[in-house]
Amino acid sequence: MKEIIAQINSANRIMITGHINPDGDCVGAGLALTLAINKLNKDNEKIIRFILQDKAPDTTNFLTHSILIEKAKYINTKYKFDTVIAVDCASIDRLGNEIKQFITANTTLINIDHHISNTNYGDLNYVDPKSSSTSEIIYNFIKKLNIEIDLDIAESIYMGIVNDTGNLAYNNVSYDTLMVVAELKKLGLDNEKVVREFFNKKSYARIKLLGEALNNFEFFEEKKLSFYYLSQKTLKKYNGKKEDTEGIVEALRDYDKAEVSLFLRETENGDIKGSFRSNEKDVNRIAKIFNGGGHQKAAGFNTDLSKEEILKIVLNEL
Ligand SMILES: [Mn+2]
Incomplete structure (x- = not known):
């Protein structure tokens, strides 16, 4: 975690990404991290972009900043990132070929995930299979980075937790998960809104x-x-x-x-x-x-x- 935080602090051009067919945890973790690192970036010295190969599900569109999510096919492949952070992605192939093009010998690849099947494909890996979701892990990273969690970040993290725990119903919900949820609630999270918009509404x-x-x-x-x-x-x-x-x-x-x-x-x-x-x-x-x-x-x-x-x-x- 320390090494990853040092890399995030020293990076200039960061791509945050996740797996193909992104789900609520992938989008929630990626967007929360994007918003958080942007807060570090007061003088705009860093470039931070959240890019996925596939479209995010419509159910995630209610998030205020979902508009920040970019699609890989619209990004010029000549564009260089010094740091790529993959969230919720168990193997390098699951990033998708369009994303993999941006990972070169000069890129530091960071892998943050909770899948037990994760292959530790990053230069730096933080894989915790005991964590309910990658979004729960990202909460801890944001805390360690000393970034204030605002309501937009809280909603993203909560969406990811709801996605991977079946709305807090599965056994992967731990004491730590519930403490994260309690902290988000303390910040003013509207949990009912997230569950209604993301989890209950159906086409x-x-x-x-x-x-x-x-x-x-x-x-x-x-x-x-x-x-x-x-x-x-x-x-x-x-x-x-x-x-x-x-x-x-x-x-x-x-x-x-x-x-x-x-x-x-x-x-x-x-x-x-x-x-x-x-x-x-x-x-x-x-x-x-x-x-x-x-x-x-x-x-x-x-x-x-x-x-x-x-x-x-x-x-x-x-
Ligand atoms: Mn997940």
Whole structure:
């Protein structure tokens, strides 16, 4: 942490970034850090930009400064950063190729994350799998940097914590997580607003797609597996975007007989994106078979295998 803070203090051109298909924790952690380092930068001697390869989910647009988030494809690749800070990203490949172009031999790469599958790909690494979210880690960095946390930073951090804890419902919520939340509340955080805007509000497509999944999922009794496959055809039927499929895998696990849920989504190029949730079983291990990973009870992967092939492997492993 000390070395990372020294690097942030001495850096001149900083890119903050995160993983492809960014979620609320990635956006929350990245934006909180961006706003915080900007506060250090009173004389504008530093350049600080928050750049992602993929678009941030619409559910994060309520944040006052979400407009600061830039897309990699609009940045000139000749542009040089001396320091790149990756948040919530378990491996260098998950940054995406458009982001990776900005990482050269002269770049100091900082990796701040909480995924157990993190490969320590940075020049400096701060990986804490016990932390609920990267946003919780970023809170501690901001404190160590002696930067005052304002309401905009507090909302970003809280959004990240809500994202990764299922609105403070999961077991990754620790005493430390709740102390961070208590501190944010003390600063005046409107927790209800963040939960309503980010967590509860759903698009038409998202509600309809959840309905499709709940109506049509399969249950494999012997392995206690809830399973649903979403084709591009069904996604298009409701004009849905990939972010409209959030919450499906958790809803499948809510079935009282289920131990594990698996949600497969056909991507635009015909590959399959898989997500696991479990009550107890280690699904990180199974996701790794498909070159994915994540956490023990929540993991994902991308593969060009067919849904039948995936299902066969998963049923065999459970
Ligand atoms: Mn996270």
